[in-house]
Structure formats: C-alpha cells, structure tokens
Amino acid sequence: MSSEVARLLQPIQLGTLSLRNRVVMAPMTRERSPGGIPGPDVVAYYRRRAAGGVAMIITEGTAPDEIGAFGAAIPRLNNDSAAAWRSIVQAVHEEGACLVPQLWHVGAFEPSLVGMTDTLRASSRVSPSGLAATNHPMGRAMLQADIDAAIDAFASSAALAQRLGCDGVEIHGAHGYLLDQFFWSATNRRDDHYGGGLQERGRFAVELVQECRRRVGASFPIMLRFSQWKQLDYEAKLFASPAELEEFLRPLVDAGVDLFHCSTRRFWDPAFADSDLTLAGWTRKLSGRPTIAVGSVTLGNDFKSAQGKQFAAIDQDAIERLNAFLDRGEFDLVAVGRALLANPDWVRTVAEQGANALRPFSRDMLDNFH
Numbered sequence: 001m002s003s004e005v006a007r008l009l010q011p012i013q014l015g016t017l018s019l020r021n022r023v024v025m026a027p028m029t030r031e032r033s034p035g036g037i038p039g040p041d042v043v044a045y046y047r048r049r050a051a052g053g054v055a056m057i058i059t060e061g062t063a064p065d066e067i068g069a070f071g072a073a074i075p076r077l078n079n080d081s082a083a084a085w086r087s088i089v090q091a092v093h094e095e096g097a098c099l100v101p102q103l104w105h106v107g108a109f110e111p112s113l114v115g116m117t118d119t120l121r122a123s124s125r126v127s128p129s130g131l132a133a134t135n136h137p138m139g140r141a142m143l144q145a146d147i148d149a150a151i152d153a154f155a156s157s158a159a160l161a162q163r164l165g166c167d168g169v170e171i172h173g174a175h176g177y178l179l180d181q182f183f184w185s186a187t188n189r190r191d192d193h194y195g196g197g198l199q200e201r202g203r204f205a206v207e208l209v210q211e212c213r214r215r216v217g218a219s220f221p222i223m224l225r226f227s228q229w230k231q232l233d234y235e236a237k238l239f240a241s242p243a244e245l246e247e248f249l250r251p252l253v254d255a256g257v258d259l260f261h262c263s264t265r266r267f268w269d270p271a272f273a274d275s276d277l278t279l280a281g282w283t284r285k286l287s288g289r290p291t292i293a294v295g296s297v298t299l300g301n302d303f304k305s306a307q308g309k310q311f312a313a314i315d316q317d318a319i320e321r322l323n324a325f326l327d328r329g330e331f332d333l334v335a336v337g338r339a340l341l342a343n344p345d346w347v348r349t350v351a352e353q354g355a356n357a358l359r360p361f362s363r364d365m366l367d368n369f370h
Contacts, residue, residue: 005351007323012332014290015258016219017098017167019055019333022326023347026294026335027058027102027170027225029074032369036069036076038084041369043091048370049340050095053347057092058170058223058261058335061104064153067126068105068178077101077157082164089165098167100223103157105150107178108138108187109231127181128204129189133232147194147204150178155211158222168221171209174263176230179205183238183248184230198238198247206255213256223292224252225261228279234265242272246286259290261335267295268321280331293325294335298346298355319355341365 009021032042046057062077063069069076077085085101092099108127125132125139126146132138142150158169173179181187182204188195194203205224212222226248230236239245249260262280264271271279280293300313322334340346342361349357 005319005323005354007326008319008334009347009351014332015221017056017221019098020096021053021055021347022333023054024292024333024335025049025054025057025340026337027060027104027172028337028341029060029070030369031071031073033073033075033081033084035072036063036074036078037081038075038088040087042075042084043087045369046088046099047091047095048344050092050097052340052343052345053351054097054336054340056098056100056167056333059088059099059101061102061172062157064103064105064157065150067124068107068150068153070106070109070111077103077160079160082160085161085166086164093165100168100170100221101157101161101166102170102172102225103154104172105154105178107181108132109177110138127178127187128194129181129187131181131187131189133176133230134186136232141190151204151208151211154208155215158212158220159215162216162220168223168258169212169216170223170225170261171205171212172225173205174225174227174261176232176236179208180226180230183226184236186233186236198244199251202248202251206251209252209255209257221258222256223259223261224257225263227263228271229263229265240272242275242282242286245271245282249283249287253287253289257287257289259292259332260284260287261292261294262331264293264295267293267297267334268325269295278325278330281325284329284331290332292333292335293331294337297322297334297336298339298350298358299361313360314355314358316355319350338365341370344370 012019062075089099108125126142130141161169188201260283270276280291284291298318300315338361342359
C-alpha cells in the first residue's frame, strides 16, 4: 500500500459500522430487477464490487412501494423480494463489505427526463404540491393519508432490511425526488404544517426518520442523502448559508439520522462563499455526525456536463486531494460512483498501482451489467 492512499484505506468505526477503509460504493440506478426483484446477476454485480475492496455498498435506490418506483425494473424492498435481498447481503458480507440499501421514492418525477423508463402514469404520481419542478405540474398533491402511507412504507422497508441482516439503511432525500420535493420551496407550496420555512418543509422527512428509528431501535444505522442540486435544476440551492443548513440538519439529527451523505457534483467544491469548507465539511461541523462526500471521484470532468455524460478521463490528482480532505477532517467516507462501474476493483487498483492505472468511464458501460 502506497503512502499516498494510507488515509483513504484506513479502517474506521462509525457507531455499529466497522469499515475496512473509507471507500463506499455510491448508489446508481441500474434498472436490472424485473418485477422489482433482483436476480443472480444483481447479486454478482454487488459481490464483484465488494470483492474489489470497497468497505460499504449503498445499493441503487429501492422503492418502498409501487408508486415510489420509476418502473417495473427498479428493485423493491418488500416481502416479495426479501429472499433476493438476503442473497445480496450474504454475498457482500462474504467479501468483507457492509451492505446498506437505499430507500427511494421518486415522488412527482418523469423518468424520461433523465433517460429512464416509467411504467406508472404521470397522473398517478404524488408529491407535496403536485409539482416535479418549478412550473412543472405532475400528478397530485399528497393528502395526509398519502403522507402517512409513505412514512409507513419507508419504515416497513427499513425494518425488513434490519431483519435481512443489512448493516443500515440510507433514505434518499436528494436530487429532486420525494423528500427533496418537500425540502425545496419551488416544489413545496403547501400551506399546512408540511410547508413554509425550512423546518416546516423538513417535517415530512423528520417524521419519516422518527418512524424508521422507532421500528429499528437505537443502534441500527440510519443514513440520509441530501443535495443542493436537483435533476431538473442543477443550480438550485436549498441553503444560502451555513445557518440555514444548520436549521435543516438539527431536526434530522434529533430524529435519529446517524450519518449524512452529501451529494455534490464535485466533492471538493466549497459549499458557501467566504469558506473553503465543502457541503460534507459544513454538515459534519454543524451536525456533529459523520459524513460521506461524493461527486466526480477520480473522474476528470463533471458528471453532469455534456462530455461527462459520455466519457470521463481519470483525475490523476484525485487521491491526493481525497487524502488531504480526510486529513483535515472534512468528511469520514467517500462514495465512488461511475468509476466503480469502470473499475469494480477500484480500491485494489488504487492501493496497488495508483489512480493512473484506473480505466476511464465511458457511456457504454451503463449499458453493460458487469
């Protein structure tokens, strides 16, 4: 192991999570689970990344109920798919990694806008105010019964994950999907206690986390992923200042979030003016909770740029930059996405040969399932 990756590959204990290094597989939707049930190819896909050395796998988004899924090939985490998920948990554990399913409800969102498929009529979509984005109506506004049903579905999936031997759950609150539609003032126009200021717009997520925590107990890790940017608005901002970020985070910490996954387009970018702290850095400082950084790790161009969607060269300085941020305590873990599609053995390659030995990412890799 070279000295330049020593910090990145250092074991860490975060609550009940014992991780062999600081590298996490980021959640990436693959649409390879017909009928919502992962097959042997999905088991092999996750086993391959665990065998390649990552410490923790956060799975692709799994829908807690039918209305929360993009389509029929999105995995579900329910009783029908329990046996399949048990096989995935076993495979990942056999290779020495932790397995954390991501719970994901898309809300009012049109998959075709991001190149994905949809088997649910747009009119059936639900969201806080019947909006997918600013001036983009879709489906209908959620009634209290819809909110209660969504919370119950998330909590039921979290409890099932615990029974199946998963090492925690991640709640997807980023990128303009259901929870983020509540967080964002552009899509949350409600005039009840779920709408208004930051704390009111965060109430749905707080109640959801509280119910998950009630069902899984005190020690089962609950993670939450959030972002400033949205799939339909890359320049969107939930928080204009650290004070607003703290106002958002504190109720979630009190509700039971153990770790925050801070999604950015470039993990090294400062979050606010007049400070070089990243979103993960500010979140760690303000919440007192560990954080995961993510965004273009070892990729030489922005993953949302026109070029980055097709091809991403290797960033030769990425490992040195990652270690510098880890050394100064900016975040605890780093999530790797597309580079792990190109390099299932990313950790081993970086440890033994350095970043220059990594294979670049190209768009055709999304069409393969390896």
